[in-house]
Amino acid sequence: MTSTEDRLLGPEQVRARVAEQLRRSRERSDALTDAVDDDDLVRQHSKLMSPLVWDLAHIGNQEELWLVRDVGGREPVRGDIDELYDAFQHPRANRPALPLLPPAEARAYVREVRDKVFDVLDRSPLEGRRLVEQGFAFGMIVQHEQQHDETMLATHQLRVGAPVLHAPDPAPATPPARREVLVPAGEFTMGTSTEPWALDNERPAFRTHVDAFFIDTVPVSNGDYLAFIDAGGYDDPRWWSAAGWAHRQRANLAAPRFWSRDGDGWSRTRFGVVEPVPLDEPVVHVCFHEAAAYAAWAGKRLPTEPEWEKAARFDPATGRSRRYPWGDDDPGAEHANLGQRHLRPAPVGAYPKGESPLGVRQLIGDVWEWVDSGFQPYPGFAAFPYREYSEVFFGGDYKMLRGGSFGTDASAVRGTFRNWDHPIRRQIFAGFRCARDATPAEVR
Secondary structure (H helix, E strand, O other), rough: OOOHHOOOOOOOHHHHHHHHHHHHHHHHHHHHHOOOOOOHHHHOOOOOOOOHHHHHHHHHHHHHHHHHHOOOOOOOOHHHOOOOOOOOOOOOHHHOOOOOHHHHHHHHHHHHHHHHHHHHHOOOOOOOOOHHHHHHHHHHHHHHHHHHHHHHHHHHHHHOOOOOOOOOOOOOOOOOOEEEEEEEEEEEEOOOOOOOOOOHHHHOOEEEEEEEEEEEEEEEEEHHHHHHHHOOOOOOOHHHHHHHHHHHHHOOOOOOOEEEEOOEEEEEEEOOOOOOOOOOOOOOOOOHHHHHHHHHHOOOOOOOHHHHHHHEOOOOOOOOOOOEEOOOOOOOOOOOOOOOOOOOOOOOOHHHOOOOOOOOOOOOOOEEEEEEEOOOEEEEEEEOOOOOOOOOHHHOOOOOEEOOOOOOOHHHHHOOOOEEOOOOOOOOOOOOOOOOOOOOOHHH
16 A cells, blocks of 8 residues: 555455454454463453453444444344443453453354454445444454453553463564654644544544654664663662652652563563563563653653654655655555564664665554653644544543554554653553654754
């Protein structure tokens, strides 16, 4: 796919694309839930997360609500469980106490819903309503399932026990020669009005100005971050915001989550495997406050959301914004570490074919990147197809995350995709890269 026109498919092409994406997402959901026994499925491994069996049935319930009932106009499969699987009705900490479907019943339910969805897909004209144009509702559900798959992957990371997930390691990498690159001042197009499956908070496209700045060509590595720890960064309030220092003290933060002292060094636990911290990988499982403190210690800062997106999408040769850093083609294995293909970030400097025109690598995949912006709507925002996806979250203390992680599927991330979370969260696969202002002498 190389242009907006090429991405507008005919109904049969849309049908084929949707069917493939639905099958692929369900294979991943099955793998994540089949990997453990029923006791693990119903157990809450952290109060931050739902039991895996809740996520599974919730995936099916959302699919039923939008595709079976709304798009298909069919009778409910299980109208009696809607309230149980409404994420706004029950905080995650309270979900284990609900009368949830047991594993066998949850699996049967999602299979029945999926059978009906394929029938709806075969019969839908995929036109005449904005909800179904270019298969939007189906794409929304694909992305929803993949987002919950990443959440379930994070639950696996919190799970205690022998490893149950396995994947090959990524290849070694060589970092680029330049540690940082200049992003020129000027306007660029942020967001999208044309991406068929883009969600409402990515829309509409608009022009915005960004001053000249420098951004790191790779994410901050574990080795980089270890220098901050060794320098006493966690014990020096100079590097922390007031809110960050208060949280650091309250939560007794001393290192990224899942790290532990191992003699004179550090080890980490990754999906049940205890291993030495690999110095060349992007740091992961740090909260926004830790990322901002490191950046201040390094004499830099976190990029803003517009800065991150300009570094990822802007092509100075043409002045246009690309879908992805490497261009308009969908992600391939040569571009980015996505889709749980590896159960870890690739070393910094990986995926030179995924580099942006300005020379920035790993903007997509590996680790979600904290940026120093709150969650706000774009000019001209309109909630679609429901307020609860984005609008109810605008404001508050949320900080933005961009780019996806090794656990994010290609269907659920793009150059315009926006993620958000509370600045204290560390269970997500989040890291960061640094930026700094450009001086007048540096932009001449």
